[in-house]
Structures are given as C-alpha cells and as structure tokens.
Amino acid sequence: MNTAGKLLLMASAVLLFLAVVGVILFVAGRFSGRRSDRRVAFLYLAPALALLAVGLVYPAARTIYQSFFDAAGETFIGVDNYRTIFTSSDQLTVLRNTVLWVLVTPFVATGVGLLYAILVDKARLESFAKALIFLPMSISFVGASIIWKFIYEYRPDQAGVKQIGLLNQVIVWAHGTPQQWLVSPPWNTLFLILVMIWIQAGFAMTVLSAAIKAIPDDVVEAARLDGVTALGMFRFVTLPSIRPAVVVVLTTIGIGTLKVFDIVRTMTGGQFDTSVVANEFYSQSFRSGNEGLGAALAVLLFVLVVPIVVYNVRQLRAAEAR
Amino acid sequence: MTVTSTPLSTTPPIDPVRQAPASAKKKLTSSWASLAAVLLAVLWTLPTFGLGISSLRPERAIKTTGWWTFFSDPTVTLDNYRAVLSAEGSEGLGSFFVNSFVITIPSVIIPLCLASLAAYAFAWINFPGRNVLFVGVFALQIVPIQVTLIPLLTLYVKMGIAGSFWTIWLSHSIFALPLAIFLLHNFMKEIPAGLLEAARMDGAGHVQIFFRVLLPLLTPALAAFGIFQFLWVWNDLLVALTFAGGGNAVAPITVALANLTGTRGTAWHLLSAGAFVSIIVPVTVFLLLQRYFVRGLLAGGLKG
Numbered sequence: 206m207n208t209a210g211k212l213l214l215m216a217s218a219v220l221l222f223l224a225v226v227g228v229i230l231f232v233a234g235r236f237s238g239r240r241s242d243r244r245v246a247f248l249y250l251a252p253a254l255a256l257l258a259v260g261l262v263y264p265a266a267r268t269i270y271q272s273f274f275d276a277a278g279e280t281f282i283g284v285d286n287y288r289t290i291f292t293s294s295d296q297l298t299v300l301r302n303t304v305l306w307v308l309v310t311p312f313v314a315t316g317v318g319l320l321y322a323i324l325v326d327k328a329r330l331e332s333f334a335k336a337l338i339f340l341p342m343s344i345s346f347v348g349a350s351i352i353w354k355f356i357y358e359y360r361p362d363q364a365g366v367k368q369i370g371l372l373n374q375v376i377v378w379a380h381g382t383p384q385q386w387l388v389s390p391p392w393n394t395l396f397l398i399l400v401m402i403w404i405q406a407g408f409a410m411t412v413l414s415a416a417i418k419a420i421p422d423d424v425v426e427a428a429r430l431d432g433v434t435a436l437g438m439f440r441f442v443t444l445p446s447i448r449p450a451v452v453v454v455l456t457t458i459g460i461g462t463l464k465v466f467d468i469v470r471t472m473t474g475g476q477f478d479t480s481v482v483a484n485e486f487y488s489q490s491f492r493s494g495n496e497g498l499g500a501a502l503a504v505l506l507f508v509l510v511v512p513i514v515v516y517n518v519r520q521l522r523a524a525e526a527r
Numbered sequence: 528m529t530v531t532s533t534p535l536s537t538t539p540p541i542d543p544v545r546q547a548p549a550s551a552k553k554k555l556t557s558s559w560a561s562l563a564a565v566l567l568a569v570l571w572t573l574p575t576f577g578l579g580i581s582s583l584r585p586e587r588a589i590k591t592t593g594w595w596t597f598f599s600d601p602t603v604t605l606d607n608y609r610a611v612l613s614a615e616g617s618e619g620l621g622s623f624f625v626n627s628f629v630i631t632i633p634s635v636i637i638p639l640c641l642a643s644l645a646a647y648a649f650a651w652i653n654f655p656g657r658n659v660l661f662v663g664v665f666a667l668q669i670v671p672i673q674v675t676l677i678p679l680l681t682l683y684v685k686m687g688i689a690g691s692f693w694t695i696w697l698s699h700s701i702f703a704l705p706l707a708i709f710l711l712h713n714f715m716k717e718i719p720a721g722l723l724e725a726a727r728m729d730g731a732g733h734v735q736i737f738f739r740v741l742l743p744l745l746t747p748a749l750a751a752f753g754i755f756q757f758l759w760v761w762n763d764l765l766v767a768l769t770f771a772g773g774g775n776a777v778a779p780i781t782v783a784l785a786n787l788t789g790t791r792g793t794a795w796h797l798l799s800a801g802a803f804v805s806i807i808v809p810v811t812v813f814l815l816l817q818r819y820f821v822r823g824l825l826a827g828g829l830k831g
Contacts, residue, residue, distance in 0.1 A: 208625050211692075215629045218696060219636050226640045234734040242652050245733050249648035250660070253641045253704050257667060260701030264678035265670050271677070317567070324564040336814070337568045340575065343813040344806050345762030347781045351788060351802040352574045355581060355594070355795075369593045369795075371577060403571065464671055467764040471785050486673050491769070496677065503673040514669045 225252065265507075272500035286501035296485070302394050303481045306465060309395070311458040314402045315451060318409025323439065326417055335414065339407035346404070346467030353400045354472060357386040390478035397479060400468050405461070409454045416450035417443060449523050456517035463509055482506050575806075582607055582799040589795045607800035620801050623783040626771075627761060627805070629692060630779050634699035634760045635753050641700070642707030642752075643745070647737055649708065650715035651723060661712070667705040675702075676769050683770065692777050694770040699760050707752050714748035715741060750819040758809050780805045 229252070233245045275282050290296045318338075325334045341349060358370030362383050368374045373383035387393045420443065428442045444451075466483040473479045475488055482502055490499030580594040585604050588596075613619035648654075649661045679698060683689045718741065726736050764781045771778040784801050787794055 208622070211625055211629045214692060215633055218633045218692070222633070222637045222640055226644065229644065230734045230737070234732055243654045246648040246652040246654040246657075249644040249652070253645035253708060254660075254664075256641070256697070256701050257664065257704055259682070260679060260697065261667055261670055261675055261705075264675035264682075267678035268674045321564065321567050324560050324567070328561070328564070334564065334568055336817070338571050340810060340813070341571065343758060343809040344575075345764070345781055345809070347762070347764055347784050348802045348806045351784060351798050352578045354788065354793075355577055355799070356574055367592050367596075369590070371573075371593065371595070374593050374595065403574070406571070464673070467781075467785070470764070471788050474789060483671075483673060487765070487768075490677055499677065503671065503676075506671045507669075507674050510671055511669055 268500045268503055271496060272504045274497045274500075276495040276497050278496045282497065286497045287505075289498060290501060290505060298390075298478050299480045299482060299485045301391075302479060303463070305391070305394055306398055306401070306462050306481055307459055309398050310401045310405065310462040311455045313398075314405035314458055315409045315413075315454050317402065317406040318411075318454070319413050319451070321406070322410045322414035322417055323443070326414065335410065338410050341404045342407040344404070346465075347471050349400055349404055350468050350471035353403070357396060357472075359383055359385045387473050387479070388477050393473065393477055394479050397468055397472055400472070401462060401465060405458045409458065412450055412454050413447060416447040420446045449520055452520045453517060456513050456520065460510055460513050460517065463513070464506065482509075578799055579803055581795070582803045584796075586796040589799065607796045608804070611797055611800040611804060620780060620783050620797065620804075623778060623780040624804065626777055627779040627781075627808075630695050630699075630767070630777070631757060631760045633692075633696045634703070635756045637696060637700040638703035638707050638756065639749060639753060642704055642711055643737075643742075643749075645704075645708045646711035646715055647733070647741065649712045651736075652733070664705050665709050668709065672702050672766065676765075680769060689770075690772060690777065695767060695777065698766050698770060699756075699763070702766070703756050703759075707756070710752050711745065711748055714745060718744055747819065750816065754812060754816050754819050757812060761809055 229248050233248050236244050271278055272286055273281060273283060275285075290300070321338055325331050328334065344352075355369070356371045357373075358368075359373055360366050360368050360370075360383070368377055368383055372386065376383055386396045424442060424446070425438070428438055433441065464483050465481060466487060469475055469479055469481055469484040470487065475481075475484045480488070482505060486499050486502040486506065489495045489502060577594045580597050581589055583603050583605070584594065584597060585602055585606065588600075588602065611620045612624070613621050645664075649657060649664075680689070680694075683694045688694055722740055723736055726740050731739065761779075762781065763779075764785055767779045767782050768785070771782060780801065784798065784805065787798055787801070
C-alpha cells in the first residue's frame, strides 16, 4: 500500500467510527418516554463494553486458562509452567532481574526527582530547568535505548581504535580500561535500569514539585522563624507534607518498571542474563513458541501488579482527600 | 542515593532585611544547590544532545569516532536525515513514519469517541447496575496488556484482519478505554448538576445536553487524555511488534528502529537520525501542550 492509500484507509476508519457515534446519537435522540433512560444508557455503553469484553476480559481469562497447558497449548499440565518459573535457573535469573528493576528504579528515580524539585524550586529559569529533566519522559523507550547505546558502546581497547561511547571515552580520559557495560551480569542489568531512571526521574520531579508548591507558606515561614536548618526543613516540613505524593510516585514508577520490555529488548534482547518477566513473556510466546510458559509469565505479571495498583489507588484517594 | 550529600537549599531569601543575618550562609548553600542542579541538568541533557550531534555527522565519522570530536573537527551533513526520510530507498524509514501517523491518529480518536459516550452514561444517566459496571471498567485498568496479546492475535487471525492497521487501531482503542472512560467520567461528574438540569428544563434531550453543555466544558479532559494516548501509541513497541510484524506495510517507526538495533554491524547513522526524528514529534507535542500533558500523565500512570 502506498502513502496515499494508507492515509485514505486511516481517514475512512476515523469516519466509520464517527458514523457509528452519529447513528447511536441519532437513535438515542428518538427515544422518549419513561423507560428511555435505560435504552439510551445501553446504546451509549454498548460499543465500549463490547470492545472491553472481547478485547480485554475474554483474552485475560483465556490466558489464565492457557497458562495451565503445555508449550503447544494442547495438554493440561497443571501448575508445571509456574513451577518452571520458580525453579529453572534461567527463569530464576529473570525473576532476580525483575526484583532488581522494581527495587532500584522507583527509589532512585524518585530520589533524583525529589532532589531536583527541591533544588530548582523558586529558582530562576525554574520551568526551563524542569523541562530539561522532563523531556526524556516524552521520548519512546526505543528512542531512549538508542540514545544510551551511544553512551555504552564499546570498541576494543587497541591502538588506533577510538571509543565512540561516551562512558568508555570518559574512562579512557581517566586512564582506565574500557568495559563492555552490557555484557557481564549482574551489572549489565543496573546499566539498563539507569536508562529507566533517566526516563522516570522527570515524572517524579514534576509530581513532587507540584506537591512541594502546595505546602502552605505559613508552615514554611513558621519553621524558618524557628531557625530550622535547610536539612531540618526537608526532614520535618517538606517530607511529611508530600508523603502521599511520594508514595504515589513510587508505586506508579514501580508498576511501569514491572512491565518494562522495550528497553531490555532494544538494548540487549534479553541476552547476557538481562531478561525480565515482560521480555521473557515475549520471547517465550513469540520466539520460543512456548505458549504455556508465556501465558504463565503474563499471569505472573498480572498477579504482581495487582497489590501495587490497589495500594496506589488507595494512596491517590488519600492524597486527593487532603 | 546519588548526590544527597549536597546541602539542600530551600527558598532563596525573598525579603533581604529579615533574612540578613543568615544571608551569608544561605548564599553558600544556595550556590552549592545551583551547582548540583546544573550538574543534574547537564547529565540529563547530554545523552540526547550527543544523539543530536551524531545524527548530523557523516556515516564514517559516526562509526569511527565519538560525537564529542565534532567540536574539534566539525563536519555537518544532512545525508542521514535524507536516507532516513526517503520512503523509496531500501534503507529509508520514511514509510515507517507514515505508518506511525496512520496508526496513532485513529488510535486516539476512536477511544475518545466511544469513551465520551460511555462516560456520559455512567455519569448522568440512571440505570440499574450502573455502579457495579463502572467499578468493573475501572478495575480493568489493572490488566497488563501482555495478558491479552496472544488470544487477541488468535481472534484477529480468525476474523481475517491479522497484519492490517485494524488490529493495531482496535487493540490500542481497547487498551485505552478503561482509563479514558474513568477520566472523562470523573470530569463530567464535576460539572454542576444545575447546568444539566437547566438544559433539561429547556427541553434538551441527552444528545443536545451532550453536545451543547458537556462537550465545550470537557475540552481540557479530552486534551489531557488525547495527548497522553497520542504519546503512548506513538512510543509503543509491544503492541506494534505483536500485531504488525516487522515489514514496512504497517509497522511503525519504533519497530523499525528496534529491528535496526538488533542487526549486526549496527547502522549507527540511520539509528541516530531515525531516533532523532521519532523523538521530535512527541517532544514538540510535549512542549506545546505541557500543561495538559502532565495532567494526563499523572492520570494514566497505571496504564499498560
């Protein structure tokens, strides 16, 4: 299909859905009488609920069912797929990496974001300074991975060969030996995590900066008159006031990190013991053709996300109630 | 964790008279604070800056020297961009960019239309089972998309639309609906009931109320969600990889770039220019509509 054809297809798809909405509104406008409300509600909800039922509820149930079957999806094997996840050494590495990602990323990203939010608060050029940190947030994970490939790239340490990765060049300038950052576990996972931190710190900074600005001025002023030091101000005034926001940021980044896939796939493809659950799900399902194990990994992801989301929603409510 | 040993400064003194005794110390801490802030800002900007410089250097130079040598030996070329943007050449990424647009625009409009209707029903029409249904839709935000991919793919194959744009549009729309309905519902609920009541008194039906009263007030919510969804779809890799395959028929730019990184003897010149072009679109959207963007981002943190 050429470009014009694609654009035409796109326009007709949009028009088709607008027409559907138009028909629904037209029919709804004709209803009148005492029981019309129910019919209107049904009409308005039907397309969305139908899509959700077919595209989200059914597939999720199907995947859970499939996770109790073998690679071909034919023979029932009970919880063997789950046993594999928790016993085979390859899968244990995947779990270890995922734990590392979820423990390190939210805390470091939030720490950096909070520090920066405090540093630039009410400073000159504040919004410009914030935009600099926030920009990575709008870049795709694939784009970010490519950016960081230019940092981690390694060239053999020989005469006449120059490093093209910034990190190794810095090492060379410091008279060190260049390293293959993405090859030796478990450090390579930390270097991948750094990319995620780079992306997420801006999110943390934005949310926490808004929370800091919401602290009432008289509280800050009273503390200052009491002669509280800068560090004391942070410990006794800022931190307690923004606690709910910090929790929301931590959990939100945690959820995103749990599902991280693009970075691992783009930078190492899960090689060198860097795979995580979301990447392993993809490899098992679409590369190795082990549908059962893939399904079990997806379900595991689901199960891991639920408690964090529940906690996050509760904290969000608490934060809003203030 | 990182540089926490740096003294944390609070507000710079606003009232010079009252702050006078502490001003010397304040100045010291605040100059350390500025230094730390500048250091962080540079660290965060440098990687993207390096990519931008790289994308302007000749292919040979990119592969043999680092981008920082550009400053001692500046040679600028637009060849990489030319190669990346051409839709015809064998290595061109032009058609993938077109695909990205073709994928993204309906994937934003379709869920917005369907979700506005559903949100209106949930917010302003009384019907039995409303609360249970709404909580159900809200809870669906939890479902990771990984759980749905394989059964969805099987469904698409059965329907005979596998490998077409429809699979990607439908998937993105479905995944967006719970969040979109939830967001728009919350926003609609905040509109004073008196406004709707007045319209109803004037004899307006649901359709008129929706268009005349609600839609104009909904613009910020629609914008917040629209931008969030635009960036989410534009930057997505997983959904596109699953449903579009790697060919240039329907695959977006993210898939093309991800595949390029996987090949041996990495095509650094295409990667740098390609990544830079793919970044420019969301960054522009972000810079123009920052206000809505942050709001949407905050609301959409659970998605995916």
